[in-house]
Amino acid sequence: MPEDRLRELAGPEKREKKKEERKWPPLDKAEPGKVVTRVAPEPNGYPTIGHAKGLLVPFIYARLYNGKFLLRFEDTNPRVERLEYFDAIREDFSALLEAAERELGLSPGRWDQEVIESYYLPKMYELAEQLIRQGDAYVCTCPAEKVRSYRKEGKECEHRDQPVEKNLELWEKMLEGEFKEGEAHLRLKTDMRHPNYTMRDPGIFRIVDAPHPIHGDRYRVYPTYDFSISVMDSLTGVTHAFRSKEFEPHVEVQRTILRKLGLREYEMIQFGRITMEGIPISKRYIRPLIKAGILDGWSDPRVPTLKGLFRRGITPEALVRFFYELGPSKVDATINFESLAAMNRKVLDPVAPRYMFVPDPVKAVVEGLEVLKAEVPVHPDREDRRVIELTEPSVYIALKDAKSLREGQEVRLRGLATVKVRHVGPDEVSLRVSEEQRISGIQIIQWAPYGNATPVRVMNPTSPYSYEMLGGYGEPAMRELRKGDMVQLLRIGFARVDSEEPLTLILSHR
RNA sequence: GCUCCGGUGGUGUAGCCCGGCCAAGCAUAGGGGCCUUUCGAGCCCCAGACCCGGGUUCAAAUCCCGGCCGGAGCACCA
Numbered sequence: 001m002p003e004d005r006l007r008e009l010a011g012p013e014k015r016e017k018k019k020e021e022r023k024w025p026p027l028d029k030a031e032p033g034k035v036v037t038r039v040a041p042e043p044n045g046y047p048t049i050g051h052a053k054g055l056l057v058p059f060i061y062a063r064l065y066n067g068k069f070l071l072r073f074e075d076t077n078p079r080v081e082r083l084e085y086f087d088a089i090r091e092d093f094s095a096l097l098e099a100a101e102r103e104l105g106l107s108p109g110r111w112d113q114e115v116i117e118s119y120y121l122p123k124m125y126e127l128a129e130q131l132i133r134q135g136d137a138y139v140c141t142c143p144a145e146k147v148r149s150y151r152k153e154g155k156e157c158e159h160r161d162q163p164v165e166k167n168l169e170l171w172e173k174m175l176e177g178e179f180k181e182g183e184a185h186l187r188l189k190t191d192m193r194h195p196n197y198t199m200r201d202p203g204i205f206r207i208v209d210a211p212h213p214i215h216g217d218r219y220r221v222y223p224t225y226d227f228s229i230s231v232m233d234s235l236t237g238v239t240h241a242f243r244s245k246e247f248e249p250h251v252e253v254q255r256t257i258l259r260k261l262g263l264r265e266y267e268m269i270q271f272g273r274i275t276m277e278g279i280p281i282s283k284r285y286i287r288p289l290i291k292a293g294i295l296d297g298w299s300d301p302r303v304p305t306l307k308g309l310f311r312r313g314i315t316p317e318a319l320v321r322f323f324y325e326l327g328p329s330k331v332d333a334t335i336n337f338e339s340l341a342a343m344n345r346k347v348l349d350p351v352a353p354r355y356m357f358v359p360d361p362v363k364a365v366v367e368g369l370e371v372l373k374a375e376v377p378v379h380p381d382r383e384d385r386r387v388i389e390l391t392e393p394s395v396y397i398a399l400k401d402a403k404s405l406r407e408g409q410e411v412r413l414r415g416l417a418t419v420k421v422r423h424v425g426p427d428e429v430s431l432r433v434s435e436e437q438r439i440s441g442i443q444i445i446q447w448a449p450y451g452n453a454t455p456v457r458v459m460n461p462t463s464p465y466s467y468e469m470l471g472g473y474g475e476p477a478m479r480e481l482r483k484g485d486m487v488q489l490l491r492i493g494f495a496r497v498d499s500e501e502p503l504t505l506i507l508s509h510r
Numbered sequence: 511g512c513u514c515c516g517g518u519g520g521u522g523u524a525g526c527c528c529g530g531c532c533a534a535g536c537a538u539a540g541g542g543g544c545c546u547u548u549c550g551a552g553c554c555c556c557a558g559a560c561c562c563g564g565g566u567u568c569a570a571a572u573c574c575c576g577g578c579c580g581g582a583g584c585a586c587c588a
Contacts, residue, residue, distance in 0.1 A: 042588055077587060144586065151585095185586040196513075197584050206586035225588050246583050248514065272515090273582085325536080326523080330515080332581070336522050339538050345551075354548060380548050412547060440546070490549050510550060 024327060027061060027240055028267055035067030036239045039093070039111075040229065042074045043085035043213070045283045046298040046305045047092050049319070049335065050274045055093055056100065056323045057271055058242045063106035070236060071111040074229070075118045076222045078212035086213070088298075090114075092306035099316035104324055117232055118214060124223050124231060125175065127261055128186060128205055132167045136260045137204065139170035141184045151200045154193040160201070174207060174221050181209040188227075190256060198249045202226055204257070230254035234263040245270035245330055272332040276304045294465055301498075301506050302461045312461065313486055313496030313508030318344035341509035348486055348494050348508075353378050356414065356446035357456055357489040357505075359472040361396035364447070366419060368433035369393040376415035376475075388415070388475050394450035396473050401445045402429050410434055412444040414490070446490045448473040458495060460507040470507075478503060 027035065037058035041051060062069035071093065075081050094110065101109025131137035140147065140159045150157055162170075174184050186205035194200055204227040211217050223231070233241045251268050258265050286303055289295045298305050301312035310316070322343050326333060354377070372390040377383075395413060405411065405421045412418045418439055419431040448454075453473035461467045474489075481487065485497040486508075493510035497503070 040588090044588080074588070080587080140586090147586075182586070187586085203586045208586090224586070229588085243588095245515075247588090249583065329524085331523085332516080334522060336538070339522060342538060349551060354551095356548095377548060380546095380551085414548065416547090418547075438547070444546080444548075446549085488549075488551075490551095493550080 024060065024064065027065070027269070030061075030065055030240065030267075033066050034239065035062060035065035036070065036237045037062040037067065037242065038070035038072050038115075038233070038236070038238050040072045040074045040232075040243075041089050042077065042081065043089060044077070044080040044082075045085055046088045046307055048283075048306065049276060049304045049309060051089075051092075052096060052306065052319055053271065053274050053323055053326070054242070054244065055096060056320065057328045058240070059097060059100065059111075060104070060106060060324065061240065061242075061328075063100075067239075068112045068237075070113050070115055070238070072115040072232060072236065073117060074225075074232075075116060075212070075214070076224075076228050078208055078222070079210040081213050083213045088307065092310075095310065095316045096306070096320060099320045100324075103317050103320045115232070115236055116214070117228060118212060118219070120232065120235065121215075121219050121222075123235070124228065125221070127231060128223075128227075129168070129171065131188070131204075131260060132171055132186075133164060134260065135164060136189050137186050138162055138167050138189055139174065139184055140187045140201075140203075141170070141179075144182065147203075151192070151197065154200070156192045156201075160189065160192075174205070177220055179207055181207045183207070188253075188257065188260075190253075196249055196252055198226075198253050199256070202253050226250055226253045227257055230257045231261070231263065233266060234258055238266055240267045240269060242269050242271060242328075244273045245332075246273070269328075270330060271328050272330050274333055274335060276335045276337070289464070301459070302464045302467065311496070311498065312506050313348075313494060314340060314344050315347050315486070317347045321347070337509075344508060345494065348488070350381065351379075352486050352488045352494060354380070354488050354490055355474060355478055356448060357458065357472060357474040357478070357492060358396045358398050358446060358448045358453075359458065359470040359492070360399035361448065361453075361473045362399050362402040362427065362429060363394055363450055364397045364402070364429040364431050365394045366413070366417065366431045366433065367393070367422070369417060370433075374413075374416040386475075386477055388449055388477070389452060390449040391451040395447040396450055396453060397429065397445060397447050398472070405429065410439060410442050412439075412442055413447045414444050416447065418442070448475050452476055454478040454503060457502060457504045458489070458492070458507055459498070459504060474503075 039055045039058055041047065059069050073086060097109040097111070101107045128137065138159055140157060142157050142159065146157070170184060171186065173179060184207065185203045187201045188204050190199050190201055192200045203224050205221050205223050207220055208222050209220060212219060248270050254268070255265060286295065290297055295303055299307035299311050301308055318340065322340055372393065374388045375385045376388065377385050402424060405424050407421055407423060409421045410418060418434045418437045420434045422432050423430040454476055456472060456474040456478060458470040459467050460470060481497045481503065483497050483500055486494065488494050492507070494508045495505040496508060498506045
């Protein structure tokens with residue numbers, strides 16, 4: 001981390017800052033070395049591109065300020081949480097943070113500490129009891145609809161003025177399992193006529209009758225979001241808590257909880273949400289598509305989960321650059337895939353080896369070939385070359401190219417020869433090596449050696465609901481490709497190897 | 511209905527808090543050119559925008575008022 005940037009960010013004269021830095025404005029009340037931020041995902045599904053912002057914004061600030069960054073699992077609704085999601089989050093977040101270290105020099109590229117909220121449950125029960133004893137919380141046994149309508153009308157229910165002893169007794173019963181789910185909850189006593197709805201005696205603990213992925217049925221009373229987030233942030237030393245802006249109305253509730261408990265307060269900062277152009281991003285939309293078998297699980301390359309994007313060949317580096325340039329802005333951002341693809345191209349272009357892949361292959365016989373061998377550069381910026389052996393003087397070319405050829409036209413078979421078109425038949429093309437080999441400005445097309453080519457399939461995701469599968473041949477060296485390799489298929493686009501047997505690539509973008 | 515955010519080139523956005531350095535930045539898509547025995551890539555260039563109406567001011571994308579349009583939130587989920 002360059003020292004001068006840190007100084008600029010921390011400095012008070014923000015107007016002197018350069019445009020580049022403006023996207024990451026200094027944090028209020030932030031002292032270098034003392035900032036603690038966190039990301040707090042609920043392990044209720046696979047992280048999506050939306051989570052990337054929630055991860056990167058606090059991470060970038062933590063590193064810019066030489067502070068600490070925490071990963072906290074908000075596992076307080078066991079009904080929807082699963083162990084596999086904890087792991088998916090760890091995996092995908094790691095990939096992103098490691099990339100942030102490589103791309104932006106924000107080091108170390110990992111979280112400094114992991115916190116699992118459910119381990120704090122006993123502590124949270126203590127705090128709940130404290131609130132009850134102070135007369136700031138009461139157990140309400142009204143049915144949900146009644147609570148809703150009273151809240152709307154600004155009416156107080158009969159439980160609100162129960163004596164402390166009664167509340168303590170009911171609270172014990174909640175903990176001991178004498179109430180069923182939905183029969184009782186603990187509410188904060190604030191003001192039932194408060195203009196901010198979320199402030200009208202919000203529920204802070206409720207019963208969830210489902211096994212917890214870590215603790216099984218050890219607990220059945222869980223805190224709600226407002227209680228857990230404020231208490232946890234305070235307890236774990238967070239100085240600047242980021243969340244997406246739909247939580248703005250909750251700031252007041254959370255501050256109230258902290259004040260009543262006498263816990264340390266901290267900065268709460270909201271940022272805009274991420275959506276993706278034309279692609280359903282929310283789990284609500286994706287889940288049915290998976291169930292219906294339209295999508296191949298949460299890592300389907302058409303799904304904007306991090307796993308899906310990675311599988312499609314969108315690199316963590318590109319995502320990091322993208323979000324770094326997007327900044328911590330409060331406005332909702334719509335990502336268009338083209339921009340992300342452009343970012344990815346910048347990452348891949350300098351490193352991805354080039355290969356020739358021929359979709360819809362057509363045989364082309366080449367007359368006059370003297371050497372049954374071609375040499376092609378692995379990458380235009382590199383010296384190393386790859387030799388392609390031909391078993392006979394014939395190659396495959398793409399049907400689309402074959403159709404565009406006219407008799408007498410000259411084209412270049414990349415790395416092999418410049419040829420003149422003699423005849424284009426329905427299933428065979430006849431070519432002849434030209435007299436003049438160096439002709440500038442002619443079309444260069446890719447090919448694969450007939451009889452020695454590698455069968456390759458390329459999946460091209462076209463929408464969240466569909467894809468096209470291109471079948472064809474690649475040059476022999478493609479046999480050596482391994483799952484996860486990124487390549488550029490000449491004149492087609494960048495692609496990632498998805499499986500080796502059969503060799504299948506997923507097209508990332510052109 | 512209530513509350514809170516927004517409306518900037520074709521698209522996605524920066525700038526707005528703290529008015530002048532903004533005849534508005536970036537990216538993407540578009541047009542043109544260059545390179546070429548890699549490429550549908552890259553490089554260079556071009557064109558293109560402050561929702562509307564009032565007000566304040568020497569000066570408004572930026573502040574104020576009104577309108578129109580769009581989004582989000584209003585759980586015993588997070």
